[in-house]
Amino acid sequence: MIATTSYNRARAVEYAQRWALSRNPLFYDFTGGGGNCTNFVSQAVLAGSLVMNPMETFGWYYRNVSDRAPAWTGVREFYEFMVGIGDFSPKNTRIGPFATEVGRERVEIGDVVQLANSSGVFYHSLLVTGFRGRDILIAAQSNDALNRPLSTYNYATARFLHVEGVNLELEDREEVFSALLNGLEIPPADVIFRVTEV
Numbered sequence: 001m002i003a004t005t006s007y008n009r010a011r012a013v014e015y016a017q018r019w020a021l022s023r024n025p026l027f028y029d030f031t032g033g034g035g036n037c038t039n040f041v042s043q044a045v046l047a048g049s050l051v052m053n054p055m056e057t058f059g060w061y062y063r064n065v066s067d068r069a070p071a072w073t074g075v076r077e078f079y080e081f082m083v084g085i086g087d088f089s090p091k092n093t094r095i096g097p098f099a100t101e102v103g104r105e106r107v108e109i110g111d112v113v114q115l116a117n118s119s120g121v122f123y124h125s126l127l128v129t130g131f132r133g134r135d136i137l138i139a140a141q142s143n144d145a146l147n148r149p150l151s152t153y154n155y156a157t158a159r160f161l162h163v164e165g166v167n168l169e170l171e172d173r174e175e176v177f178s179a180l181l182n183g184l185e186i187p188p189a190d191v192i193f194r195v196t197e198v
Contacts, residue, residue, distance in 0.1 A: 001169070001170045002092075002093070002094075002095070002167050002168065002169055002170070003167070003168050003170050004165045004166065004167055004168070005165060005166050005168060006165055006166070007045075007048050007049055007097060007110065007163045007164070007165055007166055008047075008048045008049070008050075008110075009048060009108060009109050009110030009111075009163075010048075010109075010110075011047045011048045012044045012045060012047050012048030012049075012109075012110035012127065012163075013044075013109050013110055013127070013128075013129050013130075013139075014047070015043065015044045015047035015048070016040075016044040016047075016127045016129055016139035016146075017129060017139060017146060017147075019040070019043065019044075019141075020040070020139040020140065020141065020144060020145065020146040021144050021146055023036075023141075024043060027039060027043060027062060028064070028065035030073060030142075031141065031142050034073075035124075035142040036141040036142045037075070037124050037125045037126065037140055037141055037142045038072070038073050038074060038075050038078050038125040039062075039072065039073045039141070040125075040127075040139075040140065040141035040142075041078070041112055041125040041126065041127050041140075042060070042062065042071075042072045042073070042078065043062075044110075044127045044139070045097050045110075045112070045127075045163065046062075048097070048110050048163070049096065049097040049163075049166040050166075051095060051096055051097065051166050051167075051168055052095075052096060053069070053081075053094060053095045053096035055069075055094070056069070057069070057070065057087075058071075058081070058087055058088050058089065059071070059081075059096070060072055060078075060081045060082075060096050060097075069081075071088070075114055075122050075123060075124065075125055076122060078112075078114075078125060079114060079122065079159070079161065081096070082097065082098060082099040082112070082161055082163070083098075083099055083100065083101055083161070084098065091164075091167075092167070094167060095167050095168065095169050096166065096167060097163055097165070097166045097167075098163070098164055098165060098166070098167060099111075099112065099161040099162055099163045099164060100161070100162050100164055101159055101160065101161060101162075102160050102161075102162040103160065104136070104158075104160055106160070106162055107128055107136060107160045107162065108128065108162065109128050109129060109130055110127070110128060110163060111127075111128045111160060111161055111162050111163055112125060112126070112127060112128070112160075112161040112163070113125070113126045113127075113128060113136065113138060113150060113158055113159070113160055113161075114126075114158065114159050114161070115153060115155035115157075115158050116155060116156055116157045116158070116159070117155065117156055118156040120156070120157070122159065124140070124142075124153075124155070125140075126138040126139065126140040126145075126150070127139045127140070129146070129147055130147060132149060135149045135150060135151050136149070136150040137149060137150070138150055
């Protein structure tokens with residue numbers, strides 16, 4: 001059974017601010033080998049969701065440099081996973097964070113911006129860390145940035161991914177139900193409320 005919980009935007013931003021100008025040793029650094037931008041954004045989104053999707057090929061996970069989903073490090077694949085299009089399952093039927101592409105006016109901290117060149121190819125992922133007037137501040141890696149105004153980037157178009165929430169898979173509760181039904185045990189609070197701890 002899938003349950004939905006909120007995305008912790010403050011944690012995502014705290015992570016981005018902590019690691020934007022350095023590297024978390026838990027993750028391989030792809031700078032110089034295709035870029036580290038989406039890897040970094042995935043790490044920050046993980047900090048705000050604390051849930052990965054372990055499905056091979058069409059999931060969103062990182063175990064090590066040679067065992068990770070394409071959506072963890074690929075700009076297009078990250079987008080398709082988050083919004084649930086292409087070969088990726090619909091966002092309401094799979095585990096992990098999920099987003100909707102929105103207009104710039106709906107962006108919040110912890111959301112993701114992706115930039116495209118004049119050919120329409122999206123090539124860069126950034127995390128929203130704040131606002132200065134009408135400008136969006138971002139954190140990014142490869143070309144490391146912390147609270148850099150989006151207006152200082154040179155790009156043709158941008159898309160904005162508003163992270164709506166996080167889907168969690170709840171364990172089978174048949175035994176818990178049976179014990180309650182048969183008057184044997186009240187479900188422990190951590191079983192009932194575990195989903196809200198994310």
